Amino acid sequence: MLHKNIAINKEGHLTFAGQDVVSLAEKYGTPLMLLDEDRIRENIRVYKKAMTECFGEGSFPLFASKALCFKGIYRIAKEEGIGVDAVSVGELYTAEAAGFDLSKAYFHGNNKTDADIAFGVSHGVGTFVVDNTDELLALEKHLSEVGKRQRVLLRISPGIDPHTFKAVVTGSVDSKFGSPIATGQAEEITRLALSLKNIDLVGFHCHIGSQIFDHEPFTEAADIMLHFIALIRAKTGFVPTELNLGGGLGVRYIESHPHIDYAEVIGEMAAIIKLRAAEIGIDLPKIVLEPGRSLVADAGMTLYTVGSIKSITGYKNYVSIDGGMPDNPRYALYESPYTLYLASRANAEANFPCSVVGRCCESGDIIQEGVTLPKPVRGEILAVAVTGAYNYSMASNYNRIPRPAIVLLKGGKDSLAVRRESNEDMIKNEV
Ligand code: LLP
DSSP: OOSTTEEEOTTSOEEETTEEHHHHHHHHOSSEEEEEHHHHHHHHHHHHHHHHHHHOTTOEEEEETTSSOSHHHHHHHHHHTOEEEEOSHHHHHHHHHTTOOGGGEEEOOSOOOHHHHHHHHHTTOSEEEEOSHHHHHHHHHHHHHHTOOEEEEEEEEOOOOTTSTTTOTTTTSSOSSSEETTTTHHHHHHHHHHHOTTEEEEEEEOOOOSSBOSSHHHHHHHHHHHHHHHHHHHHHOOOOSEEEOOOOBOOOOSTTSOOOOHHHHHHHHHHHHHHHHHHHTOOOOEEEEOOSHHHHGGGEEEEEEEEEEEEOTTSOEEEEESOOTTTOTHHHHHOOOOOEEEGGGTTSOOOEEEEEEOSSSSTTOEEEEEEEEOOOOTTOEEEEESOSSSSGGGOOOGGGOOOOEEEEEETTEEEEEEOOOOHHHHHTTOO
C-alpha cells in the first residue's frame, strides 16, 4: 500500500488508521475527510527528534498551518509542543480559539495589513516574519504607538528555483515574497531593521518551494543564506541567532513517488549545512523548519460516494463522485496526482479505466484523470488517499456545495472534529 496506515480488511473494505472506511462513510456521510491523528503526531515527533539530534537543542519544527487549519490541529501542535506558522489573522484566531499560545506562532504573509499587524502584536504573536520594507515600517510605527517591541525574522529570497536550482540560481529573485539577496534589497532591509528601535531582529527566513523530494535545494538555499549571514556580520556586526529554512519537503502521493525518510533527509541537510557554516566561518544559528504537507498529507483520506458512471462511446469513462473541486481543488489547479481506491471492494480487479470527476458545473472539476479502478456501482465508496494537506484548507463553497466534515481517527476510535457545513451555514452572513 501507498502508506502504512492504508490496508484492506477481510470484508475487502479499505481501512485507514486501522478502521473500516466504508463503515465510517455510513456513520458520518460523504464527502468525508478522515484524519489519522496518530500519524500526525508520529510525523511531528520524527521532525522534532531529528531536528534536535541533527541541529542541536533549540532547533525545532513549526507546523505550517496553511496546509490544514482547524482548531483540532492547533490542539495537537500544542500537545506535541511545537510552534506554528500562521499566514493570516484567521489562522491566528483559530489557533488562539484552540488554546494555542500565540507566543509560539510565527506570523507570515507578504501583505500584512495594519489591522493584521495590530492583531498580531496585541495577541502576543511570538515572531513576525517581515516580508518587506513597507511592512517593517508599518510594524515599527504600530509598535511605537503601543509601546512594545517585537521579535522579528526577515524573509529573504535566496534566488533558488528548487526544480532547476543548479542552472538558474537567480530563478526566483522575481517573486512576490521576501527581499532578494541578489538585488541588494535583503541587505537594505536588514540595515533598516537594525536601525529601528522597536524591532528585535533575531534572524532570517527563506522558503524555496513545496513538494521537494531531496535535501539538495534546501542545502543550496542554506548555503546562500549562510553566505548572506557572513556578509551581514562583516558589514554590520549583526549575528543572527535563528535561521528558518521554511517548509517544502515532499510527500508520496502515488506509487511512483519515492518513500521519504524525513529523519534521514534532515540528517543529510544538517551534515552539509554544518560543514558549510564551518567553512564560511560562522556559528550555526538555531535552525527552524516549517513543514506543512509532510506533517499532515499522509494522515488524510477523503471518502466519496460514487454517483453516475458514464461511458462516452469512443472516448472515455467518467465516474462522478459527490465531492470534487470544492473539497479538493488540487487537480484543477496543479494537476496533482492522487491514488484512488474503490473502498467498498478494494480487492476487486482494477480493469475500468476512467476519469473521476466532481459534481460542479465545470469541466475542470476533476479529481483524477486516467485511473484504473474496479468498475464502481452507484452508491459504492471511493477513497482518495493523501489528502491531509491543502485540501480542507483550500476548500470552497463553489456551486454552493458545503464543506465536508472532518473525523479524527485516534487509537482505533473515531470522533467528529469539524461538522459538515450546512446550507444554513453558507447563507449565514447574507443580509
Ligand atoms: N513556509 C512558508 C513560508 C510557506 O509558504 C509554505 C507553503 C510552507 C512553509 C509549507 O510548505 P510545505 O511543507 O507544505 O510544502 N497549495 C499548494 C501548496 C502551497 C504551499 C505554500 N507555502 C498545494 O496544494 O500544493
